[in-house]
Amino acid sequence: MIRFEQVTKRYPDGTTAVDDLSFEVAEGELVTLVGPSGCGKTTTMMMVNRLIEPTSGRIFVNGEDIAGVDPVRLRRRIGYVIQQVGLFPHRTVLDNTATVPALIGWKKAKARARAAELLDLVGLDPKTYGSRYPEQLSGGQRQRVGVARALAADPPVLLMDEPFGAVDPVVREQLQDEFLRMRRAVRKTVLFVTHDIEEAVRLGDRIAVYGQGRIEQFDIPGAVLGAPRRRTSPSSWGPTAV
Ligand SMILES: Nc1ncnc2c1ncn2[C@@H]1O[C@H](COP(=O)(O)OP(=O)(O)OP(=O)(O)O)[C@@H](O)[C@H]1O
Numbered sequence: 001m002i003r004f005e006q007v008t009k010r011y012p013d014g015t016t017a018v019d020d021l022s023f024e025v026a027e028g029e030l031v032t033l034v035g036p037s038g039c040g041k042t043t044t045m046m047m048v049n050r051l052i053e054p055t056s057g058r059i060f061v062n063g064e065d066i067a068g069v070d071p072v073r074l075r076r077r078i079g080y081v082i083q084q085v086g087l088f089p090h091r092t093v094l095d096n097t098a099t100v101p102a103l104i105g106w107k108k109a110k111a112r113a114r115a116a117e118l119l120d121l122v123g124l125d126p127k128t129y130g131s132r133y134p135e136q137l138s139g140g141q142r143q144r145v146g147v148a149r150a151l152a153a154d155p156p157v158l159l160m161d162e163p164f165g166a167v168d169p170v171v172r173e174q175l176q177d178e179f180l181r182m183r184r185a186v187r188k189t190v191l192f193v194t195h196d197i198e199e200a201v202r203l204g205d206r207i208a209v210y211g212q213g214r215i216e217q218f219d220i221p222g223a224v225l226g227a228p229r230r231r232t233s234p235s236s237w238g239p240t241a242v
């Protein structure tokens with residue numbers, strides 16, 4: 001469903017963020033990208049919806065080389081939960097959730113009905129929370145709205161960049177539980193970035209362990225836990241590490 005073929009991203013200042021990366025995410029599969037800060041996870045993700053263009057190599061989504069796909073059309077098929085959530089502060093929770101359906105021309109009532117359904121799905125009662133503004137929510141609730149918003153147009157592909165990164169471990173575990181439950185109901189192809197190896201193992205069908213711009217290991221959770229090819233001191237994995 002998502003395929004990277006020898007993808008490299010070099011920034012104008014000479015930083016190589018992603019180095020000759022090849023991997024594939026099968027349809028309906030959830031792959032977690034885990035690794036230390038600055039190793040190229042967000043860059044990898046943003047190349048899938050063409051917010052960043054690779055320097056070389058090719059990326060395919062659903063068999064199509066995305067270099068030839070109009071970015072706006074591409075992004076309609078790809079839900080995106082950005083690092084730091086990024087809700088619009090001046091829009092209500094309901095309207096934040098309805099952002100993409102509204103953008104792609106759904107009637108207002110239909111977009112809002114869909115948004116209410118999604119808020120319910122992520123555990124936020126739309127009657128209570130729909131009319132609030134993001135600043136009137138807790139960190140965990142905001143992250144749920146970010147997930148609901150990404151699901152609103154029912155895209156087959158989801159990109160999630162540390163979606164549960166900004167909350168304490170207890171809330172994070174709740175969000176993970178809900179996400180696992182939700183995923184059984186709505187089957188998507190997901191690329192999920194995290195700093196947290198426990199989260200990567202818990203949620204991933206397979207795990208890509210990143211080093212600097214490269215995948216060091218790509219395997220099922222049991223194999224990554226059982227036979228790590230690379231030893232990194234947990235303290236170097238950033239504030240959310242375990
Ligand atoms: N516009 C840019 N110009 C130059 N270098 C950049 C630019 N954007 C990102 N980088 C560098 O590319 C590397 C990869 O960045 P990226 O955001 O992909 O890391 P990450 O793995 O998502 O890190 P984190 O876990 O902290 O979010 C970093 O060294 C970063 O400093």
Ligand SMILES: [Mg+2]
Nearest residue numbers: 041042043083
């Ligand atoms: Mg990042």
